[in-house]
Amino acid sequence: DAAPKAGKGPKGPKGPAKGPCKGPPAPGGKGPPAPGGKGPGGPPAAKGAGGKAGGKPGKGGKAALETKPAVKPSQPMKPLWWNKMVFGAQLQKGETIWDEVKDEMDRLPIGELTLRFSKSAVAQKEKPKKEEGEKKKEELALIRIITDPQIVVGKEASLRKLPEPSEVAKALDELNDKILDVEMLQVVKDNACPNPAQLKELQEARQKNPNVPLALPESFMWVIGHMPAYQQRIDVWSFAQSYPEQHASYDGALKDFLSVVECFQESEVLPHLLGIILAVGNYLNGGTNRGQADAFDLETFGKLEGIKDATGKDVRHFIFDLFLNQMTEQANTFLEEITPCMVNINRRIAKDSDGVEKLDKSARIVFEDFDMCVNALHGEFVAKHETMQMILSYFEDPADPFKMQMPAIYSEAKEKLDALLTLKDTAKEKYAQLLKWFKIQSMKSSDFCVLWDNLMVPSNLILNADMKMKKDFMIPTFCQNKPFTADELQILWQFKEFDAKSKLPKKKAGQRRRRRFSQRLRDAQAAADKASAEGQAPPAPGGAPGGAPAGGKAKGKLPPPGKGKPLGLRPD
Structure with a gap:
């Protein structure tokens, strides 16, 4: 209903309690009943606003009139505490977006609104069922x-x-x-x-x-x-794709380990170093039942550091002073001979939980680990080969790619893995011979390598160096998995001063030409692959042509140890 004109009209209900000042005029006509009971005063109105509801406007000017129709909910509703604005008071025409906002009351689902947001509204039982239905629909x-x-x-x-x-x-x-x-x-x-x-x-x-x-x-x-047979098909093909990388890794590691074993078996200078240590031990034990020894167990290496002189240097300092300075040429040869063992050790400076530096040593290639890996790879091949044979009957089409290609792929894999097993068994046998040569009943390959590294490169000589020496010499020389020379070993043992500005003596031309045995094996393998592709006879590992034993060494009775001859035979 349109609001009546200002002036005298029918008397409306009594308005709310008076506030600090007179309230705004109420719209003419009968309005909704005011809430009962005493309450706080209404909000302050503009000065000069009219008095009683339905009365004349005050002296302040025109009254602010609501433009939206009055609404009377069927039930008391939960209040929305907003700041009400109306045109003629808080709003002026043509200044805000509210000029364009129309009444949308007829769009509201009044029943649902009243049911959900009245003061007496309670949770409906149908609500969870409805949401569950919507959720199911979403899923x-x-x-x-x-x-x-x-x-x-x-x-x-x-x-x-x-x-x-x-x-x-x-x-x-x-x-x-x-x-x-x-x-x-x-x-x-x-x-x-x-x-x-x-x-x-x-x-x-x-x-x-x-x-x-x-x-x-x-x-x-x-x-x-x-x-058809999708799981077995994928398993068989997956192995055919993945095994070459594992094979190459294991093959290279086993060949490198063989070079570690053979570097001791073939060393010409090793007996001289052991002889010096034996002589020192016999002298120290002179006059006792421990003297006059013909040999010693290699675990003696770990006991040498406990025998110190008055300055705190252990007996190894005496031994290597003699070996490096009075047997220089032999020392240079020996360092080259046992390079495969020395580069098989990773050395890293770390700190313990208390912040104290320590030198961690570990073997890069541990034969026992690769022994298990090779056996596992071969066992997996056997299982996948049986699966392949079984599912071939599933494919009736003789032109099926699986039926045409997979048998040949697995035949090639069998040849490679059988050769890998042979290489592993050869390395295992040679290592057993090496332990027997040193009169060692049993020792893990990593312990064997670390034993020799502790003799040559004691941890305390690296850790006790000052920070600059560690940074400029110790870490680059001994902690980066590369060979070191006798001159560098002399600096480690403090027989020579390190001068960062001067270059260390260069290796002789003959020394530069010598490479690690493992690298020669890899070169030989590459040459064999190339020769096979060209239809020629592949060279034997180690570079000997025509399949002869590498190095031209004849098969037969094993030579006595320490004479520069291999204990075992190289694989053809």
Whole structure:
């Protein structure tokens, strides 16, 4: 109803309690009853506003009139404590967006609004059912059988690296390693292959909801799960793709370990160094039942540091002073001979929990670890080869890529892995011979290498150096997995001063030409591969042509140790 004109009109109900000043005029006509009871005064009105409700406007000018129709809810509602603004008071025409805002009362679902937000509103029982129904409807937007959020996120992140599911299935069928390389095939194996229970669950969900799309992991599972023998096919192909890298790693490590064993077996100077240590021990034990020894156990190396002179230097200082300074040429030769053992040790300066520096030493190649790795790789090959033979009967098409290619791939793998087993057994036998040569009943290969490194490069000589010496010499020379010379060893033992400005003596031309035995083996392998490709006879490991034993050494009776001859035979 339109508000009546200002002036005399029918008397309205009594307005709210008076505030500190007179309130604004109430609209004419009958208004809603004021809330009962005493209450605080109303908000202050503009000066000069009219008096009683429905009365004349005051001297302040025109009254502010509400433009929206009055509303009377069917029930008392929860209040919204906002700051009310009306045109003619807080708002002026043509200044705000509110000129364009129209009354939208007829759009409101008044019944729901009253039911939910009246003061007497209570929680409706239907509400949770409704939300549950909406939730179910939301879940059906995509078919998912994997519901753990963390697993879903991980799988989807990995599967986004792959092509479309149909293209992946085609690559699996055609054994296309350009689309599915080793890494991508592993992604498929880990994230896109359903187990039988998952495939059954996925089929049931698809039957119930044929028009609902599949989530990303489920879309891959659906396509791949319908390939014949998909799990076995992927397992067999995955091994065929991944084993060459493992084979190359194990082959290189075993050949490097063989060079460690042979560097002691073939050393010409080793008996001289042991002879010096034996002589020193016999002199120290002279006049006792420990003297006059013909040999000693290698664990004696660890006891030398406990015998110190008056200045605190142990007996090793005396031994290497003699060896490095009076047997210089032999010392240079010896350092070259045992380089494979020295570079097999990783040396790193670290700090313990108290902040004290320590030198960590560890063997880079531990034969016992690679022994287990090779056996495990061969065992995996045997299992996958049996799987391959079994599933070949699943493919009736003689032109199937799996049936045409996989037997040849596994035949080649068998040859390589059999050769790797032979190399491993050779290294194991030679190491056993080496221990027997040193009269050692049993010792792990890493302990053997660290034993010699502790003799040559004591930890305290590196740790006790000042910071500048560590930075300029100790760390670059002894902590970066590279060979060191006799001159550098003299600086370590403080027989020579280190001068950062001057260069250390260069190696002789003959010394520069000599390379690590493991590098020669790798060169020989490369030459063998090249010769095989050209249809020539490959050279034997070590560079000897025509398959002769490397170095031209004849087979037969083992020579006595210490005469510069190998204890065992090089593999042809």
